Amino acid sequence: MDFVTDCILSLPFIRTQTTCKYLHYELDTSPPHEPFVWRCEGSEPYASDSEYARYAACLEPTRQLERFGLDAWLRKTHWDSVPTLSQEAQWIDCDVRTFDLSSLGKFDVILIDPPWDIHMSLPYGTLSDEDMYALDIPVLQDEGLLFLWVTGRAMELGRFLLKRWGYVRVDELIWIKTNQMDRLVRTGRTGHWLNHSKEHCLVAMREPKKGAQAPPPCLWAHAGLNTNVMVSQTRETSRKPDELYTMIERICPGGRKLELFGRLHNVRPGWLTLGNQLKSTRVMEPMLRRVIQPPVENV
Numbered sequence: 001m002d003f004v005t006d007c008i009l010s011l012p013f014i015r016t017q018t019t020c021k022y023l024h025y026e027l028d029t030s031p032p033h034e035p036f037v038w039r040c041e042g043s044e045p046y047a048s049d050s051e052y053a054r055y056a057a058c059l060e061p062t063r064q065l066e067r068f069g070l071d072a073w074l075r076k077t078h079w080d081s082v083p084t085l086s087q088e089a090q091w092i093d094c095d096v097r098t099f100d101l102s103s104l105g106k107f108d109v110i111l112i113d114p115p116w117d118i119h120m121s122l123p124y125g126t127l128s129d130e131d132m133y134a135l136d137i138p139v140l141q142d143e144g145l146l147f148l149w150v151t152g153r154a155m156e157l158g159r160f161l162l163k164r165w166g167y168v169r170v171d172e173l174i175w176i177k178t179n180q181m182d183r184l185v186r187t188g189r190t191g192h193w194l195n196h197s198k199e200h201c202l203v204a205m206r207e208p209k210k211g212a213q214a215p216p217p218c219l220w221a222h223a224g225l226n227t228n229v230m231v232s233q234t235r236e237t238s239r240k241p242d243e244l245y246t247m248i249e250r251i252c253p254g255g256r257k258l259e260l261f262g263r264l265h266n267v268r269p270g271w272l273t274l275g276n277q278l279k280s281t282r283v284m285e286p287m288l289r290r291v292i293q294p295p296v297e298n299v
Contacts, residue, residue, distance in 0.1 A: 022181060089269050090285065092292060093278040096260050097127070101136050103291040104272070108144040108255030109248055110137070113240060115261060116151045129157060137165040140258065141206060145221065147173075147248065148202045149240060158202050167204035175199045175241055176231045185234060201244065225250040239265060 092099075115126045137146070146167055150158035162169055176198050177185040185197050225247075232241035245268060248257070259266055262273035272288075283292050 087270050088284045089267050089271065089273075090283050090288070091262070091267050091273040091275075091278045092281050092283065093276065094274055094281075095276050096274050097131050097134070099274065102139040103288075104140065104258065105287060106142055106256070107140050107258040107272075109147070109252050109257040110140055110144070111147045111244075111248065111257070111259040112137075113149040113238070113259070113261050113266075114154075115238070116154045132157070132161055133164070135165075135260075143206050144255075145248075145252065146204045147244070148204065150200050150202060152196050155200060158200075162202060162204045166207040168207055169202050169204045171203040171228060173201040173203060173244070173247075174229050175201070175244075176229060177234050178231060180233060182233070199240075201240075221251050222253070223251070236265075239263075245271075 114132060146162070146165075148158050148162065159169060179185050186195055230241050230243050230247075232243055249270070257271045259271055259273045260275070262275040263277045264279070266275070267273050267278070272283075281292065283289050
């Protein structure tokens with residue numbers, strides 16, 4: 001529950017008001033209630049190598065997976081031997097347009113949230129369509145997943161870019177935007193004919209080899225763990241839901257992960273973040289430390 005309305009977030013019409021017309025309720029915690037727990041029928045734990053375990057993630061909530069010892073199975077990949085240094089948060093303050101992306105090596109997951117030019121006044125710089133065309137994304141990945149946020153105007157452009165970079169769109173995530181009252185965002189947003197209350201994130205894999213009918217499945221990726229819809233409150237301009245990281249890390253628990261056009265709130269363990277608003281650089285992987293100039297700052 002939010003006890004007060006934060007005028008900075010989600011409700012721009014309130015900024016001109018002296019009081020909020022909505023009532024804010026405080027949760028009554030007396031008498032205390034027992035904490036909610038997931039319950040599952042069954043007399044004995046599931047064996048992580050059993051036939052059922054292969055499908056358990058599709059049938060049981062994540063908390064149940066952890067309860068029955070399947071969280072280890074969920075995270076188990078051939079990337080478990082990756083050195084600990086690569087699992088720490090890393091970031092590079094740079095202009096993604098001119099940075100030599102080939103110096104970063106290969107990644108299993110790439111997340112891109114471009115500052116699309118949506119012809120509105122924004123508190124940050126935007127990229128032209130030509131800038132997006134010029135990004136050398138293919139050098140970052142031989143196989144793996146790519147997540148690309150697109151605006152309404154850039155929906156078709158995003159699909160074109162995926163094809164240009166050598167990817168096949170395999171799915172699509174939708175973020176349903178809500179305000180602080182957990183109501184659908186209806187006003188003050190983008191859109192010309194209709195107010196946009198959602199955003200799309202395209203999910204893609206590298207183009208299959210010539211003659212193949214579909215992209216080869218990534219053996220280290222776990223399918224069937226997530227839905228394709230997120231319902232989450234809007235926050236600062238252009239900031240996306242943190243739930244996306246959880247979804248990606250369920251699909252790909254290990255491996256190298258890269259985010260382009262990230263900001264300080266995007267920095268997190270297991271990810272390398274690139275952007276021009278990070279204020280500093282922190283690189284832990286020895287390979288990256290040899291190629292990143294000037295010398296990195298460990299903070």
